[in-house]
Amino acid sequence: MKVKAAIATGQLQPLVVDEVDLDGPREGEVLIEIRSAGLCHTDQMLIDGSRDWPNYPVILGHEGAGIVREVGPGVTRLKPGDAVIPLAMPECGTCPACRSSKSNLCDEYFKPHPRAPFSWKGRPVTSFINLGTFAQFMTVRAFHVAKIRSDAPLDQVCCMGCAGVTGIGAALNTARVEPGSSVAIFGLGGIGLNVIDGARLAGATTIIGIDTNTDKEAPARRAGMTHFLNARDFEGDGVVEAIREITGGGADYGFECVGHPVLAQQAVDCTRIGWGTTVLIGIMPGSMTDTIPMRPRSIQAGRSVMGSYLGNIKSLSQFPDLIDWYVEGRLTQDNLISHRIGLEQINEGFELLASGQARRVVIDF
Ligand SMILES: [Zn+2]
Ligand SMILES: [Zn+2]
Structure with missing residues (x-):
């Protein structure tokens, strides 16, 4: 036909x-x-x-x-x-x-x-x-x-x-976000908005969204985001410090939804030592060949990094x-x-x- x-x-x-x-x-x-x-x-x-x-x-x-x-x-x-x-x-x-x-x-x-x-x-x-x-x-x-x-x-x-299954599933099925927990979501595009949905359904009470585009704040708040951080307001790892401050020591869960190596590292470092779990979702250019920077000490302090594909x-x-x-x-x-x-x-x-x-x-x- x-x-x-x-x-x-x-x-x-x-x-x-x-x-x-x-x-x-x-x-x-x-x-x-x-x-x-x-x-x-x-x-x-x-x-x-x-x-x-x-x-x-x-x-x-x-x-x-x-x-x-x-x-x-x-x-x-x-x-x-x-x-x-x-x-x-x-x-x-x-x-x-x-x-x-x-x-x-x-x-x-x-x-x-x-x-x-x-x-x-x-x-x-x-x-x-x-x-x-x-x-x-x-x-x-x-x-x-x-x-x-x-x-x-x-x-x-x-x-x-x-977008739906990837974001919602990353929160519910991969990270298994728990009621009362705090999450930090890097990138509030199609995936990030769905991570917010998943985190909200799971009962997360602190949902922090990070993006460079302030137009993304309103839809993310409608989905359940409680805090917005404009990445342009921070230098270096300043955004990591801001997340630690909001959560009193680090988010329980981090989600990287953009596909950027530096954000992947920040999504790990912003989580709490001892049990912080980060899910890498964004597909990075060169992800079949390149490597991402990770501080071994950051992981050895009891954090976990997980991958998730279609949630x-x-x-x-x-x-x-x-x-x-x-x-x-x-x-x-x-x-x-x-x-x-x-x-x-x-x-x-x-x-x-x-x-x-x-x-x-x-x-x-
Ligand atoms: Zn897709
Ligand atoms: Zn099969």
Whole structure:
């Protein structure tokens, strides 16, 4: 079938909106009509050149929500008409990670998958992390697809598959924030706002947000932030001192949501000695090869540093709970989406994201 999609043709090139061919679902796959898709900084890294990608052209987009239109042979869990959210992390259900309660990192995610359902001008086009939500329709393996309740507004929950699950899960499932605790969140973009949601749900009573953009303060306060620190007001590690002062010695939990080595170190140092736990969420440019500065003494003083990918929430069996929480009014996703555009405006959408003006930009198809 012919579908409209945004194609990334190379680094530092504007995306091209054009008609592409899409192959229907084969064994174990489903065809999804995407209703809304979110623009994420991870997509942007493949456009602005801060992350290498071996295969251009590529159809980006890994946040979205839609409706199943067709299922391939062997798919029994999903049927046409189901409301769904595709996620980058599959849940095959049988690998060691899927059988363990400790991790959402399904083995299937790390296996190469050469199938390319999209093609453009007669040549196959890869799709980013086997998704590609910047298209009217997508064909994807069913184990990437979470079935959600039919009354969830797709134009609101479309950011739950990356920003939502990453931030909320980092607080609830990775750090396991406890009632009454204090948290410090570096970066109040799409991820940081969701960490606030998760920390608030967990019962944290001191929620400190750190950002250089004062426009982020109001939405973060609506989500439950109790203290705002403008990073521009501090020199060196001054912000660390400020957090220690607010929390009476250090935050119980730190979250790095930007992907900056210096902030990672500050997110560790601002936590309390003895039990401070820091979760590194932001993807750093060069994160496959570079190192980050950590003071060994800082860790040896009883602190922990954890990594978290998509919030350590299992995509099919645990993620739909978050959609229930949204529908029940327990999350502030509406607060997250600052701009809505059509697919044709996708390049303007990424400019808004890059400028720091936007929290989340959503494409409505
Ligand atoms: Zn993302
Ligand atoms: Zn698995």
